[in-house]
Amino acid sequence: MAGRSDERMGAVGFLALICLIACAQVGEAIWLTIPSSGTKCISEEIRSGVIVLADYYIVDDEQGHIGTSTISARVTSPYGNNLHHNENVTHGQFAFTTTEAGNYVACFWINGHRQEGVGLKIGVDWKIGVAAKDWESVAKKEKIEGVELELTKLEGAIEAIHSNLIYLKDREAEMREVSETTNARVAWFSIMSLGVCIVVSILQLWYLRIYFQKKKLI
């Protein structure tokens, strides 16, 4: 009896895993419309040490010919380094680990000549951090499956939430310091402007006195 329920749990887990992977892959992707001329860029502010995994593909060609259109993609880091560059493809993917904190930009544009005003729909599957984690290999390595795998994923999500909270707290602390220095500076600079005003007027008067004395008018 116990053996059969274990088997059943295994089957349940495997099916749930498949369902989840299917859901995750479809649910995460968003579709964008690239204009007929110009580029469409999406960006995200990411900190360093985060895995980024993305997949892009042409979804729908409004003109009706799916085979003839190609797109190009370019991904740049916040310091301007080119992380991924692909020309004339219908689909592609890129993966990298961020080394610098800042804004990462992924730009897409259509290759070739297109009718004015007719755009192209592409799907972008953008995952970072825990969402980019390969759960299948973890399941195989740790030899866990089913409910335990689900709970492990939930645990990963909770850890990520916790670390995000700490990250947000640190950012808020930095911002608070900037605010407070700005506040102190406003007070100091205003008083100093009064001082500058007085000093400048004293210099003026002193110079004019010397000038008039030289001219023998006083």
Add this chain to the structure above:
Amino acid sequence: MEARHRSKNLLVSFFLLWSFLVTPISSLSVTVNDVECVYEYVLYEGDTVSGNYVVVDHDIFWASDHPGIDFTVTSPAGNSVHSQKGTSGDKFEFKAPRAGMYKFCFHNPYSTPETVSFYIHIGHIPNDHDLAKDEHLDPINVKIAELREALESVTAEQKYLKARDTRHRHTNESTRKRVIYYTLAEYLLLACASSLQVFYIRRLFSKSIAYNRV
């Protein structure tokens, strides 16, 4: 006692494994010139579509607050499911009336391009109908799905906070720069004005121009 010790070991090992793989914060930003639409597919009818969007400050010179951006969600049937006008950021949540491709559109009524940071999540919880259809699905999966959705809502809230924090940061940086540059400009202007005054007075008294006047 044994099981608890083992699970604690598991917890520690997982934490060590993932301590460097963090941040699922994934709010994409897109620049809105006039209208920008993002599409997302909803698999099941009745799924909860939730998300948020924040307009990132683009250094407004005079106005004290952002003029706002319009946001509409269109169902695959073509009718508007959710709409919000003239805000600089909001959270939204609705139940999808049917499955299909939903369109999330941002409309910028002003000429300056704005950058909008958004996050969309579609949550599905297997209900009794799904359980009845698929005999392999355990009721525990429903509970796990509910837990996952709850965690997702926390994550979504964090993303919203992060986006608003970024906006606040821009304002702070702008204020800091303005304080420094405007006070320096003020001091220079003051010095210039007073030296101009001195030169003018000198000119009044110079012999070549106003010999008889003063």
